[in-house]
Amino acid sequence: xxxxxxxxxxxxxxxxxxxxxxxxxxxxxxxxxxxxxxxxxxxxxxxxxxxxxxxxxxxxxxxxxxxxxxxxxxxxxxxxxxxxxxxxxxxxxxxxxxxxxxxxxxxxxxxxxxxxxxxxxxxxxxxxxxxxxxxxxxxxxxxxxxxxxxxxxxxxxxxxxxxxxxxxxxxxxxxxxxxxxxxxxxxxxxxxxxxxxxxxxxxxxxxxxxxxxxxxxxxxxxxxxxxxxxxxxxxxxxxxxxxxxxxxxxxxxxxxxxxxxxxxxxxxxxxxxxxxxxxxxxxxxxxxxxxxxxxxxxxxxxxxxxxxxxxxxxxxxxxxxxxxxxxxxxxxxxxxxxxxxxxxxxxxxxxxxxxxxxxxxxxxxxxxxxxxxxxxxxxxxxxxxxxxxxxxxxxxxxxxx
Numbered sequence: 517x518x519x520x521x522x523x524x525x526x527x528x529x530x531x532x533x534x535x536x537x538x539x540x541x542x543x544x545x546x547x548x549x550x551x552x553x554x555x556x557x558x559x560x561x562x563x564x565x566x567x568x569x570x571x572x573x574x575x576x577x578x579x580x581x582x583x584x585x586x587x588x589x590x591x592x593x594x595x596x597x598x599x600x601x602x603x604x605x606x607x608x609x610x611x612x613x614x615x616x617x618x619x620x621x622x623x624x625x626x627x628x629x630x631x632x633x634x635x636x637x638x639x640x641x642x643x644x645x646x647x648x649x650x651x652x653x654x655x656x657x658x659x660x661x662x663x664x665x666x667x668x669x670x671x672x673x674x675x676x677x678x679x680x681x682x683x684x685x686x687x688x689x690x691x692x693x694x695x696x697x698x699x700x701x702x703x704x705x706x707x708x709x710x711x712x713x714x715x716x717x718x719x720x721x722x723x724x725x726x727x728x729x730x731x732x733x734x735x736x737x738x739x740x741x742x743x744x745x746x747x748x749x750x751x752x753x754x755x756x757x758x759x760x761x762x763x764x765x766x767x768x769x770x771x772x773x774x775x776x777x778x779x780x781x782x783x784x785x786x787x788x789x790x791x792x793x794x795x796x797x798x799x800x801x802x803x804x805x806x807x808x809x810x811x812x813x814x815x816x817x818x819x820x821x822x823x824x825x826x827x828x829x830x831x832x833x834x835x836x837x838x839x840x841x842x843x844x845x846x847x848x849x850x851x852x853x854x855x856x857x858x859x860x861x862x863x864x865x866x867x868x869x870x871x872x873x874x875x876x877x878x879x880x881x882x883x884x885x886x887x888x889x890x891x892x893x894x895x896x897x898x899x900x901x902x903x904x905x906x907x908x909x910x911x912x913x914x915x916x917x
Contacts, residue, residue, distance in 0.1 A: 517542050520833045521593055523586075524548070525609050526601035527575045529556040530806070533822035534601065536562050541830045546589070550577070575604040579611060586612055596833055603801050606630045607675075621778070621802060628775040629782075629802040632674045633706045635775070639797045642774035644767065646797050647787075649708040652695060661707060662688055668710040671695075675704065684710060713790040715798070716760070717751070718768040719805050719813050719821060720782050723828050723838045727772065729821075731813045731843075732764040736896065748853040748900045748908070749807060752892055753816040756845055760788075767795050777802065779832060781825040783809070808874055808881060812850040815871045815885040817843035849884040849892040851899050852876070855907040864902060869895050880907060 521544045524535060528550075535545050539562030547558065551568040558566075567585060569577045589595070598618055600609035610626035612618065627634040639646045650661040652671075662669070671694055673681040685691045685707075695702055714734060721729040736750035754761040768784055783805035785798040804810055810821045824840055831838035852874070860880045862873045869891060874881025880903055884895045 518834075519544050520596040520830075521546065522597045522599055522829065522833075523589075523595050523612075524599050524601055525605040525612075526550075527553075527569075527571070527577065527604050527608075528602040529553055529558075530804075531601035531822065532557075532559050533810075533820055534599070534804075534826045535559045537823040537826035538562065538830065541826065543830065543833075546593070546595075548582075548585075550575075575602075577608065579608065582608060583611070583615055586616065590616060597829060599829060600803060603630070603803055603806075606802055621780075625776045626802070629777070629800055630675055632672055632799055634674075635800060636706070636708075636797075638775060639771065642770070644770055644774070644797050645794055647709045647711040649706055651703075652705055652707050653703055658691075658695070658707065662691060665709050670708050670710050672706055672708060673704060674706055711787055711789055711796060713787045713796075716754075716764055716786045716788065717805060717809065718764050718782075718784045718786065719809060720768060720772070720784070721819075721821065721824050721828065721840065722772060722777055722779055722782065723831070725773070725778055727769055728838070728840050729817075729819055729824065729843065730765050730768065731817055731819070732761045732768075733809070733812060734760070748851060748903055750849065750851045750896050750900060751807075751809065751812055752849040752889075752896060753812060753847055755847065755889060756843070763795055767797070771797060771800055775800065779828055781821055807852060808850060808876075808883070811872065811874065811883045812848050815848035815883050816846045819843050846885050846887060847889045847892045848886075849896045850882070851884075851896055851903075852879055852881045853900075853903045853907070854878060854909040855880050855903070856909050857907070860907065865899055867895065878909070 519542060522538055523546045525548045536559045538545055544564045545562050547563050547566045551570050572578060595618060598609045598612050600606045606626050607630055610621055610623045613620045614622050628638050633651055636646050636649050648665045650657055652658050667686050669685045671683045671685055683694055716734050719731045720727050732754045733751045771784055780802055781804045782800060782802055784800040787796045787798055804821050814820050828838055855878060858877050865882055869884040869886045871883040871885045882899060884892055886892050
């Protein structure tokens with residue numbers, strides 16, 4: 517079997533299972549990552565070579581230097597695929613593919629999975645409901661928007677991951693002040709109507725334009741709230757035959773089809789309006805969800821998204837078919853919170869529904885599994901009460917969904 521060479525790009529520590537599976541399938545892995553991640557527990561047994569990039573600021577590299585370095589790499593190595601392991605790496609990988617004519621998502625399509633303004637416009641043009649929004653390039657357009665759409669609004673970075681950098685705005689004066697503070701970076705933001713409601717995430721796998729696996733879950737506290745106010749991050753999977761699951765499966769398929777996704781893993785978020793009960797598209801990304809969401813998905817379905825994504829990439833490289841096992845139908849729950857101690861004492865959390873305790877410094881992290889959705893809710897509520905009363909740190913946790 518011919519060995520294929522895959523370059524994995526990541527400015528964040530993730531993708532262990534992906535690289536391990538790729539190696540097991542008979543491929544050669546080259547990792548390009550940030551210098552400050554040298555000491556992380558990467559799957560060194562699976563990685564042939566590693567190249568390090570200095571960060572200009574968190575998650576940002578000099579793209580010209582990246583291309584120069586990749587050009588040097590290509591002199592003596594035939595690269596068959598370039599894979600972005602984190603949200604911040606999608607544009608890096610797309611630039612490399614375009615420059616060196618490597619198959620995969622290019623720079624036009626990648627914007628729909630990275631740029632929140634582009635993805636909102638694409639969803640709107642495709643007849644998919646989105647919260648009302650506007651670019652903030654032009655003062656007159658901004659003024660027209662705020663006169664037409666009542667406050668509150670949210671000022672969002674177009675290219676940040678999760679809830680990073682989002683500001684809730686409650687008045688025109690506050691908005692003008694915020695826009696002035698952005699200065700020359702103003703064009704990197706968008707303004708959107710704040711839509712109260714429940715937030716959901718859909719994690720899926722696509723092979724040759726066909727969605728082969730879907731998991732749908734509900735956040736019990738919106739990521740924006742946890743990011744800004746601190747507290748406990750919780751999510752639970754939905755029953756595969758529930759009304760919510762079916763609605764999310766349908767709208768997720770519409771998003772991925774209209775956005776032009778051909779292959780790979782996606783993490784997409786939707787909100788159900790509190791008042792009108794309508795489903796609204798929030799954002800999508802062509803990567804595996806963060807914040808240990810893959811552990812949540814695997815507990816309920818027995819599907820490891822990272823490993824299945826590797827199998828999809830391998831099938832594409834070798835022009836062979838791909839099939840996935842039918843998912844199991846358990847309910848699962850995930851809870852993560854920043855705590856005062858480096859290592860939590862889990863003795864008070866042990867129960868038969870625990871699948872695993874997550875090894876994250878200064879965090880509590882627990883994954884539950886059960887045949888009963890009510891038991892999962894009870895476990896998540898009980899754990900949240902214990903954490904809030906005895907362990908929680910006052911700083912907001914850094915959760916990347």
